Amino acid sequence: MITDAQVERWLREDVGHHDVTNQVPGETTGRLVAKEAGIAAGLEAAEAVFDYLGVDVVDRLEEGTAVDPGDVALRVEGPAREVLRGERVAVNLAGHASGIATQTRRAVDEARTESDDVRIAATRKTTPGLRGLEKRAVVAGGGDTHRLDLSHMVMVKDNHVAELGLEDAVAHFRERTSFATKIEVEVETVEDAPRAAEAGADIVLLDNMAPDETAAAVDRLDEASTDALTEASGGIELEDVAAYAATGVDVVSMGSLTHSAPSLDLSFRTGD
Numbered sequence: 001m002i003t004d005a006q007v008e009r010w011l012r013e014d015v016g017h018h019d020v021t022n023q024v025p026g027e028t029t030g031r032l033v034a035k036e037a038g039i040a041a042g043l044e045a046a047e048a049v050f051d052y053l054g055v056d057v058v059d060r061l062e063e064g065t066a067v068d069p070g071d072v073a074l075r076v077e078g079p080a081r082e083v084l085r086g087e088r089v090a091v092n093l094a095g096h097a098s099g100i101a102t103q104t105r106r107a108v109d110e111a112r113t114e115s116d117d118v119r120i121a122a123t124r125k126t127t128p129g130l131r132g133l134e135k136r137a138v139v140a141g142g143g144d145t146h147r148l149d150l151s152h153m154v155m156v157k158d159n160h161v162a163e164l165g166l167e168d169a170v171a172h173f174r175e176r177t178s179f180a181t182k183i184e185v186e187v188e189t190v191e192d193a194p195r196a197a198e199a200g201a202d203i204v205l206l207d208n209m210a211p212d213e214t215a216a217a218v219d220r221l222d223e224a225s226t227d228a229l230t231e232a233s234g235g236i237e238l239e240d241v242a243a244y245a246a247t248g249v250d251v252v253s254m255g256s257l258t259h260s261a262p263s264l265d266l267s268f269r270t271g272d
Contacts, residue, residue: 002048002132009129010049010089022084028270030055030083032074032094034067035265039105041140042097043074045133046090053082064101064140073266080270087268096130097137098264103238104141104257110241111252118245118252121146123233125255134258146253155205156185166192170199184231193217197226206249208234215247222248 015022032046040061047057055078067073073094076083107120121144126134135145147153154173161169166185173183185201187193190213196204206217214232221230231251232244244252 002045004052006129007048007052010093011052011085014089015085019085022081024080024084026080027078028080028083029075029077029272030087030268030270031072031076032090033267033269034071034073035069035267037066037068038098038102038264039141040065040067040073040094040098041101041137042094042133044136045093045097046074049086049090049093050076050078050083053086054078055082055086063136064142067098083270087270091266091268092263093133095263095266097133097140098266099261100134100137100258101141102264103261104138104143107238107241107252107254107257108142110238111245114242114245115248118249119144120241120257121231121251121253122257123253123255124149125259127258138257141257143257144251146251153203154181154183156183156201158186158188158207161186166195167199170196170201174200187217190217190220193230194220194224194226197221197224197228201228203229203231203251205231205233211240211243211247214244214249218248 041063043060043063047060050057055076058075058077060074104120111118111120122135122138123146135148138145154177156169156173164172170183170185182202184203184205185196186205186207187196188207193204206214218230221228229250231253232249233253236244236252236254237256241252
């Protein structure tokens with residue numbers, strides 16, 4: 001849910017304490033227009049901004065809709081001053097989210113050239129204060145959110161292994177979690193992949209491995225007859241996705257979906 005408090009912060013940052021620029025009388029209409037092809041997202045957030053300002057959103061596309069240059073993603077009508085006050089915040093939110101959704105869709109399409117089953121997932125490398133927006137944008141692009149926050153799953157990373165040891169770390173966290181909480185274990189070598197599964201990992205994260213190493217680790221886990229899911233992660237870019245999808249992993253996770261996706265070019269126009 002997008003709260004009024006979030007919208008207030010977004011608007012306060014842009015409007016400031018003495019907005020003269022938007023002191024425009026009368027009523028008007030406005031439309032959010034795509035200037036390049038991509039996947040629309042963040043429109044729910046844009047609508048929340050206009051709703052907060054008392055501007056009516058009369059039409060908007062569904063999240064995840066493909067747009068071409070000139071397509072209208074959202075239409076509003078209301079007091080000119082409030083339409084103009086909401087304009088830039090709405091464009092920034094929707095442009096940022098649509099860029100993430102577009103990048104995610106490209107990654108999914110790349111993965112589908114090799115596998116119909118592998119999932120493309122985001123990570124927790126999100127912008128503070130915008131995680132909800134960014135994670136929803138990943139879903140709009142056809143991706144998986146992965147963990148929304150630390151409470152959704154235990155991830156045993158290299159620092160935990162350094163402190164406790166792999167097997168002891170898994171046992172330590174298993175004692176402290178609900179039966180419904182999954183445990184993922186990060187490994188950096190092919191040999192450690194079956195060790196993690198045997199220790200009780202529900203998901204084995206194959207971190208910073210090249211595609212050939214990833215494929216070898218997946219094979220080792222298959223030989224061990226484990227039910228653990230496999231995830232490839234670590235600096236994976238769009239051009240790498242097909243190679244990782246071909247390894248047989250269940251999930252390819254990409255921090256670049258949220259921290260490096262360029263905004264989709266959108267503009268806001270008032271009047272007819």
